[in-house]
Amino acid sequence: MATMISSPEAVRRLRNDLLDTVDGLKTQLKKTENAMETVAKEWKDSQFQKYNEEFTKDKEIIPPLCNDIEAFEDEVLRPFEEIQREYLDL
Numbered sequence: 001m002a003t004m005i006s007s008p009e010a011v012r013r014l015r016n017d018l019l020d021t022v023d024g025l026k027t028q029l030k031k032t033e034n035a036m037e038t039v040a041k042e043w044k045d046s047q048f049q050k051y052n053e054e055f056t057k058d059k060e061i062i063p064p065l066c067n068d069i070e071a072f073e074d075e076v077l078r079p080f081e082e083i084q085r086e087y088l089d090l
Contacts, residue, residue, distance in 0.1 A: 008088065011081040018073050022066045029062050 036055055039048065 008081050008084040015073050015077045018069050022069050
C-alpha cells in the first residue's frame with residue numbers, strides 16, 4: 001500500500017538522500033573512468049574490451065539518470081516541501 005510522506009522533514013531527508021545519491025554516482029563514474037583509462041593502457045585483451053563496451057553503455061545512462069533525479073528533486077519534491085511547510089505553518 002502506498003503512503004504519502006506527510007512530514008516536511010521527511011521530504012527534506014529524501015531530497016538530501018537523492019542529491020547524495022547523484023553526487024555518489026557522479027563521483028564513482030569519474031573514478032571508474034579514470035581506472036578504465038589506466039587499465040586500457042596495459043590491458044588490451046578481448047575481455048577488457050567487453051568490460052569497456054559495457055562501461056561505455058553505463059556512462060551514457062548515468063548522466064541522464066542523474067539529471068532526472070535532480071529535476072525531480074527540484075521540480076517536484078522542493079515545491080511539495082514548501083507547500084507542506086506553508087500548510088502546516090512551519
